[in-house]
Amino acid sequence: METKKTSLYQLHQDCNAKFVEFAGYQMPIQYSEGIVEEHRFTRNHSGIFDVSHMGQLFIYGGEDLIKDLEKIFPLDLKNLKLNHSKYSFLMDKDAGIHDDLIITKTNEGFLIILNAACKDNDLKILRELLKEKYKMVLDENRSLIAIQGPKSSEILNDVINGVKDLNFMSGNWFTFENQKVYITRSGYTGEDGFEISIANDFVNQLTRELINKGSKLIGLGARDTLRLEAGLCLYGHDLDKDKTPVEANLKWAISKERISKGDFIGSDIIIKQLNDGVSKIRVGIKPEGRIIAREKTKIFNQSDVHIGEITSGTFGPSVNGPVAMGYVENEFSKKNTKVFLEVRGKKHPASICSLPFYKKSYVKGIN
Amino acid sequence: MSEVKYSKEHEWIKLDGDVATIGITKHATEMLGDIVFAELPEKGSSVEKDGTAGVVESTKAASDVYTPVSGEIVDTNQAIVDDPSKINQDPEDTAWFFKLKIKDPSEMDTLMNKDDYDKFAKETSA
Numbered sequence: 055m056e057t058k059k060t061s062l063y064q065l066h067q068d069c070n071a072k073f074v075e076f077a078g079y080q081m082p083i084q085y086s087e088g089i090v091e092e093h094r095f096t097r098n099h100s101g102i103f104d105v106s107h108m109g110q111l112f113i114y115g116g117e118d119l120i121k122d123l124e125k126i127f128p129l130d131l132k133n134l135k136l137n138h139s140k141y142s143f144l145m146d147k148d149a150g151i152h153d154d155l156i157i158t159k160t161n162e163g164f165l166i167i168l169n170a171a172c173k174d175n176d177l178k179i180l181r182e183l184l185k186e187k188y189k190m191v192l193d194e195n196r197s198l199i200a201i202q203g204p205k206s207s208e209i210l211n212d213v214i215n216g217v218k219d220l221n222f223m224s225g226n227w228f229t230f231e232n233q234k235v236y237i238t239r240s241g242y243t244g245e246d247g248f249e250i251s252i253a254n255d256f257v258n259q260l261t262r263e264l265i266n267k268g269s270k271l272i273g274l275g276a277r278d279t280l281r282l283e284a285g286l287c288l289y290g291h292d293l294d295k296d297k298t299p300v301e302a303n304l305k306w307a308i309s310k311e312r313i314s315k316g317d318f319i320g321s322d323i324i325i326k327q328l329n330d331g332v333s334k335i336r337v338g339i340k341p342e343g344r345i346i347a348r349e350k351t352k353i354f355n356q357s358d359v360h361i362g363e364i365t366s367g368t369f370g371p372s373v374n375g376p377v378a379m380g381y382v383e384n385e386f387s388k389k390n391t392k393v394f395l396e397v398r399g400k401k402h403p404a405s406i407c408s409l410p411f412y413k414k415s416y417v418k419g420i421n
Numbered sequence: 422m423s424e425v426k427y428s429k430e431h432e433w434i435k436l437d438g439d440v441a442t443i444g445i446t447k448h449a450t451e452m453l454g455d456i457v458f459a460e461l462p463e464k465g466s467s468v469e470k471d472g473t474a475g476v477v478e479s480t481k482a483a484s485d486v487y488t489p490v491s492g493e494i495v496d497t498n499q500a501i502v503d504d505p506s507k508i509n510q511d512p513e514d515t516a517w518f519f520k521l522k523i524k525d526p527s528e529m530d531t532l533m534n535k536d537d538y539d540k541f542a543k544e545t546s547a
Contacts, residue, residue, distance in 0.1 A: 089480040090455040090506075275454075279480055344505075346458050346478050369457035369480050376458075398476065398483075 060106035061197050061254040062261060069271050076274060077170035079107040084273040092276035093371040096243060100203040101272035102264055109173030110196055110251055111180075114163040115188040123164065126183055127157065128299070128318050130309040134159045139223045139238055141307050143299055144176055149320030149327070150295035151302070152179060154287060158225055158238060163188070165236065167198070167249070169289045183319075197257035201269060202247030202280075204414075209267040210237075210248055213260065217248060231256055243277070244284025244412055282377055283370045285338060285409030291349055292336065292365040292379060300327040301381065303336040334362065335387045338409040339378040339395070345402045346376045347395040353382055354394040354401060361386050364395065370411055377411045378404075425513075426529055427538035428489035430471075433513055436529060441490060444517040445477065445508070448542040454479040456508045461497040461519055468494060468521065470528055475518055477508065490528040492521035 071082035153172035225238030241247035351364040367378030431449035458478035475486035
């Protein structure tokens with residue numbers, strides 16, 4: 055299958071992007087300044103991320119749709135306010151995660167943002183579950199860009215007036231060049247920011263205007279270091295079908311109201327794990343010194359017993375040191391527990407730590 | 422002091438008497454991106470031509486560093502371990518990796534001169 059290109063491909067090339075194939079798309083991994091500088095620029099100023107490879111699934115419907123989606127997602131969608139968003143998962147009957155996603159209630163139904171590598175399978179699963187009752191559009195005619203970092207609100211508001219008044223995890227329709235754009239205050243970097251869904255034909259103009267106001271294009275390389283410092287999971291690495299949301303330490307994202315009803319796909323397992331505990335759980339891991347422990351690195355306890363594996367690990371430019379997360383046996387998941395990471399045949403000391411590695415507290419309206 | 426020679430694994434080597442200073446080329450650092458970790462061989466250890474003699478890691482991945490000649494490690498550059506970004510800043514001078522006492526000076530003849538290396542680097546990255 056030929057790799058796809060996003061509508062911003064030419065602009066990436068003009069900005070000297072290095073490309074990688076990601077989920078069937080040619081995506082920029084970095085530009086000329088490099089991952090560390092791009093990471094820092096996002097933390098200190100504002101960075102633009104082309105995330106048009108992600109799925110934008112619009113599902114149209116009313117009360118019936120809410121009831122049907124509540125059988126699928128562990129969310130209290132009935133009480134979700136219009137234009138508000140929630141982080142959630144598409145699970146199988148064993149609560150294994152097919153995908154993690156953001157779902158937003160719109161005036162016509164719901165908008166679900168899906169991972170690029172999962173979106174076609176997600177659509178197939180949702181079609182089977184919803185049995186053609188509702189119109190569903192995985193919209194290829196719209197691009198998605200994120201603008202993240204402390205200057206982003208000011209920069210985006212200069213181009214699209216009013217966005218600065220959005221609260222965290224809420225959105226609305228705005229107008230750019232007479233086009234309807236849907237903007238949510240959200241992101242995946244640990245910074246304040248926005249995600250903008252806009253028609254493909256207008257994404258270049260919008261991106262160029264944001265660059266002219268002082269923001270910069272940032273590649274997937276820095277997106278990965280930013281999200282890992284922020285303690286956020288990457289599907290296919292930290293999350294997959296062999297892990298449940300409880301094991302992934304994401305129970306905060308499961309509605310208590312829906313657990314009490316226990317009528318969504320995977321709820322039996324979720325309830326059992328919440329009551330009985332889990333055997334493995336996702337934790338933050340801080341290596342001592344500078345050694346970088348990457349995905350699949352084995353984790354050992356102090357008696358040299360294999361107790362888990364790293365699922366994401368890199369160098370965190372804002373932490374100025376190595377950062378990682380992974381799954382360990384539950385009894386070794388306490389903060390400050392000393393562990394060892396096997397890198398190139400040698401065991402290196404590390405400790406279990408709380409997530410995130412990096413946190414700013416200025417996002418308004420956080421709930 | 423002899424001219425600087427280069428290996429196909431993108432190391433440079435400068436021989437002074439029987440002690441060779443070895444590092445990675447500017448071209449190598451450009452391919453790697455931001456270097457955030459460096460591991461060097463132990464002083465006193467012996468290394469064999471084309472064997473691994475260290476590791477560099479960028480934000481993206483780890484890469485082995487090879488030695489272009491055999492010998493005994495006599496010195497290592499702690500400054501690049503403490504601050505690996507120095508490797509991106511000055512790879513072919515102050516950010517050298519290690520010095521070794523060369524075992525067989527004729528191994529130098531198997532390496533490329535600057536012109537040949539530049540051509541090689543251009544061809545292999547195209």
